[in-house]
Amino acid sequence: MRPGQSRITTPRKESDTCKILSGVGQGSTLGTPIAVSVPNTDQRGNDYSEMALAYRPSHADATYDFKYGVRAVEGGGRSSARETIGRVAAGAVAKKLLKIQSATEVLAYVSRVHGVELPDDVVDHEKLTIEQIESNIVRCPDPVIAEEMIKAIDMVRLRGDSVGGVITCIARNVPRGLGSPVFDKLEAELAKGLMSLPATKGFEIGSGFSGSKMTGSEHNDEFYIDDSGNVRTRTNRSGGIQGGISNGETIVMRVAFKPTSTITTLQKTVTREGHETEFRARGRHDPCVVPRAVPMVEAMVALVLADQLLQHHAQCQLLRFDTNLPPANGEKGSENVTLEEAATRR
Amino acid sequence: MRPGQSRITTPRKESDTCKILSGVGQGSTLGTPIAVSVPNTDQRGNDYSEMALAYRPSHADATYDFKYGVRAVEGGGRSSARETIGRVAAGAVAKKLLKIQSATEVLAYVSRVHGVELPDDVVDHEKLTIEQIESNIVRCPDPVIAEEMIKAIDMVRLRGDSVGGVITCIARNVPRGLGSPVFDKLEAELAKGLMSLPATKGFEIGSGFSGSKMTGSEHNDEFYIDDSGNVRTRTNRSGGIQGGISNGETIVMRVAFKPTSTITTLQKTVTREGHETEFRARGRHDPCVVPRAVPMVEAMVALVLADQLLQHHAQCQLLRFDTNLPPANGEKGSENVTLEEAATRR
Amino acid sequence: MRPGQSRITTPRKESDTCKILSGVGQGSTLGTPIAVSVPNTDQRGNDYSEMALAYRPSHADATYDFKYGVRAVEGGGRSSARETIGRVAAGAVAKKLLKIQSATEVLAYVSRVHGVELPDDVVDHEKLTIEQIESNIVRCPDPVIAEEMIKAIDMVRLRGDSVGGVITCIARNVPRGLGSPVFDKLEAELAKGLMSLPATKGFEIGSGFSGSKMTGSEHNDEFYIDDSGNVRTRTNRSGGIQGGISNGETIVMRVAFKPTSTITTLQKTVTREGHETEFRARGRHDPCVVPRAVPMVEAMVALVLADQLLQHHAQCQLLRFDTNLPPANGEKGSENVTLEEAATRR
């Protein structure tokens, strides 16, 4: 997410020093909101001068202007991918909470760049490590395919063009029971979180679009009892979620990213005054966004899962397990109350 | 959505008589919530008796039990696709609001059943009509491909199996400016709405996953000025949304549906007591969900767009255009106030 | 809340048969929403005919018309106090949850009718019982003052007028820690809940308006350690809440109700067409709303406390106590993770 990480990502140098403004003290969270400030240190305003004249194709320039009636060109405003630093910072807290609470791990990796693909089924999702992912600059756990991906990026980089790609994300050890029926199904929340990232064009859970080509007898995940006595499924085409609720299997998602809109090719466009013109980008930009988007994807998934964990805990863990509320000044409640008693008064 | 519509959908007969309980009077809405009741009339409880014993593979039986600690087997509880009737009823109101307010139209059709596909680029999305879609029982606007789809469904229907498919949905004449930066991008809201439908496994906007295989120079949508002086794009790989905000072009989405989980094939599964067993469905179910899911998809898209229209109107239309608020008992406000005046007091 | 309970309340007979439509099975909640239907059985439409012509003074007729541009006169629409039956039904569930979870009890009683007052300090809030409150038709736990209140109501009832009053509500054994800093303070949530009841004009917590006449040295609640080792306060002018968060002492609130707007006195008013006219009510209405409002007040307080309990549990009980989440298919999390580890990756 931080630019300037390698030759295949944007050459801007942003050191990303985080200053925690609130919510943390003596090494732990205080229960109150955590605010983090990350100033931009390497902003060259004049790189953006031409943007002031013309809408950049496939950027948010035109739509922000349609919506708000103003143009705020410096750094792309809130449409700049720089905003994702807030997601990654919050995601670090969410990941820690998930790890402590339920040993849940979230890992993402690049599974396609342009035409170069790492098929999901050649990756062992149960054994995948962050070291494998971080072993190369494109963040693909297969070193051979990683090299091909880097070559594909280098090729468009040299001619000022860009390429798209796909990120696969898994979440292991997700507690059973996360998500809600109807509108707030777990896959719906994950889809919203991931499709809110810049440049995303598609989302899949489990079998995804390829599942639409299967029959029910091929697709269904049969249940069995594992050695620990847990209810498990032998296959995982459901992707860890059934009926909108996590089933304890690994959650598997794929997210499609379009090629970066900023390219140095000359493009036709218009000004906000309605004149047709041409535009060639000059700023510093990524030839391929997916390597840097890997931590963004992990962060959004961690944030969604942490939210769902809190909600599930609030609703479903309250009566069943909790006997540890701070004591009020009286005896604890007992189960010796019927719904009739509570309701009969009036 | 209503079962029993044709031989390729479920043979249960449900007349779906809606009773409006509140919110409508003298032919118009009253401003207060509209409640609609649709009783189930053809419920055969004993068809579900075996379900009480075993978790049906790839259904929500196990996960609901994990989450809530109870099993409510009649009709599948809230995981039954019958809940979508509420979405379609609400969607009818949303569609009408969109049509009156901005001539916005939402249309969906089946673009794949199993291996039979209607490529999006052979459909003219600007001229597509509901009559074309409704001209056959599979709801595919191409009559030849529709026949092949029906055959594909018939084939699995006869052997008690099921197939998945894809629905393409378009929204025409969507006002510019809908959606918000960062978390509530329009495509994120649409993804959540559609991925909350039962049996969905994937979502695409515009170029979708195929966009991830393109270069920026191929993918970018160049701007031009049309004959009416409007800012338009020549291509629409963005799918009508840029930077999370609608740009006035047709919104194009695709949703993947898995094959129906209920099949008459014998399957391995377990009971809630932890015993392995076998299960064969006997109820009445669809061999393919996509024809009946078409109105659900339209409804969810209409609901999301209507919500976004209200939000956009609240934020962005207030100061610019409104001079029609019911008069308070005094003069109207004037612009002769500076932010300094308002802020300087203390 | 149910009309027709005694001579001092409205003579309409409404049997209030509740039909539970969803969310409950085999004697317990299912985790999914509980819907309850209560049909009106004794609606005499023609009593409302004059209402169609003129705005009833101090009713919602005019404001609903201003807002929505329509008049829905039957039964007063959503401004009818009949809507409160939904609050009482939901409150019954909330009360049961509070009782089981933390032995929390919510009790309300009439502490003033017109000029007749039961001072709070003559009621022992720690020993107050529902039997004392329900021992008379005005729901005042002091039988002598109750008689005076009933006389005060009878006096206006005979001449077709109405009177206002005050309800005091206490919540005992509220867990410590409910409520949040800044905007969602516990007293703010309680104030909103209670001021959303029809006919309310004022809210007090603890010392209320009389507290504004005191000095800090008179008002502060000194802390001590009680026999069980708990931190307690000797006085309770804070009313059980400090800094927006419950402190374990009894929460004490007072709610002011205006006199019922419907009176048989001839009143000046206007029609929606803008003509001045006169109006005399003929329907069946309460001369004093407070006896019937007692269960509404209890219900709203129980609903607010139950919501806050869930929120508190989600945020503050997760990491400290919970070791009982349904197991995912792996080992449990451990504390051996530092924030640095979680954050350092990128």
Add this chain to the structure above:
Amino acid sequence: MRPGQSRITTPRKESDTCKILSGVGQGSTLGTPIAVSVPNTDQRGNDYSEMALAYRPSHADATYDFKYGVRAVEGGGRSSARETIGRVAAGAVAKKLLKIQSATEVLAYVSRVHGVELPDDVVDHEKLTIEQIESNIVRCPDPVIAEEMIKAIDMVRLRGDSVGGVITCIARNVPRGLGSPVFDKLEAELAKGLMSLPATKGFEIGSGFSGSKMTGSEHNDEFYIDDSGNVRTRTNRSGGIQGGISNGETIVMRVAFKPTSTITTLQKTVTREGHETEFRARGRHDPCVVPRAVPMVEAMVALVLADQLLQHHAQCQLLRFDTNLPPANGEKGSENVTLEEAATRR
């Protein structure tokens, strides 16, 4: 709100320099969130050292510790009244929006300090000006009573004690139709907003608690048609809100504040380890909070009204008036659609 304003308020000097971080450019808002930073410049940490040892009576020390299990003593954490600067900053924007949009004005003043009261009915709420309020340090528009209030504060100030008070707030030219039925009544939203301010103990709208002592024939506000043809009420015991919705009359509220908890009198208290001890405050604090709370009250009322204005505009102004949505690329919608058409398809 800013400390150090006069001898009757806290002697800390805080210059309150606001730095706008986002959302404003070229003198106008950009449509995106406005972030404002206000650093504390005069923080003397050691003044708070004793607080670390003992819970200050009637402060949030104990309850924050109960809730979060930690103590963050510097500056009182989020329970410090310093947080209200954010409310006042946001309120300045809300006031400007209200003024431009509907000429709505929000004014508050001190109407009681300890035993010294300015009765509401001697203030002409239609002619009240900010100059009258700001003409003295106690912010009471009556100069004679203001002097008495200042004396009352001086008296307790000299002996290290504090006093409470009441603030009256009015909103003039509020558009008709703000607020919603049932839970989100306008008075409920205002009550929540104001009861979320530090040190508040009571809220009244219109007749308030005194209304509970009246009869219906005394309390009802009769309607008439004014010279401009508007529906008006001759009296305003409703306080500008009927049935939860604004009626265009001036909204009148009163808020009770307890005496400041920080006093230099020796008080009994306990430590978090459970030992009884004594405590005497040494920091710099207000002997009376109400003069400085006046802008906080105005800000919260302005924020609630601005929110309600946006909501009302979204729901009720959409279909009736709007013909100015940015054009999509097609014809505008027409009214020639019946609900039947929209609903009949399936």
